[in-house]
Amino acid sequence: MSENLTFRxxxxxxxxxxxxxxxxxxxxxxxxxxxxxxxxxxxxxxxYEGEINMVIHAGGGTAEVNVCEDYIEIILEDHGPGIKDIEQAMQAGYSTAPDSIRSLGFGAGMGLPNMKKNSDTMTVESTVGVGTRIVMRIMYKEGCV
Amino acid sequence: MKISRMQELLDAKVLCCEENLGKHVYSAFGCDLMSDVLAYVTDQAVLLTGLVNPQVIRTALMMDMVCIVFVRSKVPSDEMLALAKENGIVMMSTNKTLYNTCGLLYSNGLVGTSEVTK
Incomplete structure (x- = not known):
């Protein structure tokens, strides 16, 4: 693949x-x-976990998927309320989702940990009141990123 | 287990994709919490649930699940049917409870997804 393919x-x-x-x-x-x-x-x-999170917490956002030579990169950006304590948000079971979302089968505090589990690298940048940017990379083979 | 065998055991009504009743599932996951489905399902499994909304289908799609059984006589919406049809996911509805559905399938040889390890 000489050029990256991008879906937005x-x-x-x-x-x-x-x-x-x-x-x-x-x-x-x-x-x-x-x-x-x-x-x-x-x-x-x-x-999918990231997309659901953007809808629940941030009122939507943008998603970009880059198919690169050695990995696939997912970039999720929103202008929502931001994450106050990223370390806490990364803990399995921690959730700020409202009950209305839980009754739809989500909001169990598994989203961010599951995103980390399924990607090889993941960075979360967030500023309260400004928004959140998450970049995940999934390698085709070990050691490519 | 063949999907057609599950249908017999559960006396379930097939709602779509009848042509795929010959496909196999290798394990089952019974749950109304899609977050857990996304976190724990590992192989070509059947989803047993009483939750009815389009995210059930999308979650199954993400997890490569080939069949969804709605328990307690729940019936999916037209939007859900269209999404399942488009993707070849067999949907069925049974009047049995989730517990009895799981019990019937398990006692006939269909195992659950592997144990959850923290």
Whole structure:
């Protein structure tokens, strides 16, 4: 692959029922490229969790997926309230999601830890009142990033 | 276990993708919490749930699940049906509870997803 392939999405934040549409599309696109199914699965889970988070907490945002030579990169950006304590937010089971979201099957505090689990590198930059930027990379083979 | 065998055991109504009843599932996960499905399902599994919203289908899609069984006679919306059809996911509905559904499948040889380790 000489040039990177990029997919960009606007993630709408006003309707939870449509959350996850971008991830479904990315999975389809990656399948069409004939990538390894385990890589596609990890990218899908990491992105879907991130997309759901953006809808629940930040009123939507943007998602960019770069298919590079050695890895796939997912960049999620929002202009939501930001994360006050990233270390705390990374702990499994910690959640600030409202009950209305829990009744829909989410908000159990598993999103960020699961994104980390499914990516090889993940950076979270967040400023309260400004927004959050998350970059995840999933390598095709060990040692490529 | 073949999906058609699950359908017999649960006396379930097939809601879509009947052409895929010959596919196999290798384990099962029973849960209304999609966060846990995303965190713990590891192989080609069937999702047993009483939760009804489009995220159930999208979650199953992300996890490469080929079949969803709605328990307690829950029925998915038209939007959910369309999404499942588009992706070849068999959806069924049974009048059994989640506990009894799990019990029936387990006692007939369908194991659960591996134990959760912290």
């Amino acid at each position: 999405f606007n993630v709408e934040g006003d309707d939870f029922t449509s959350a996850g549409q971008a991830s479904v599309q990315v999975k389809k696109n990656l399948r069409q490229l004939g990538l390894d199914s385990e890589i596609i699965r990890r990218v899908s889970i990491a992105m």
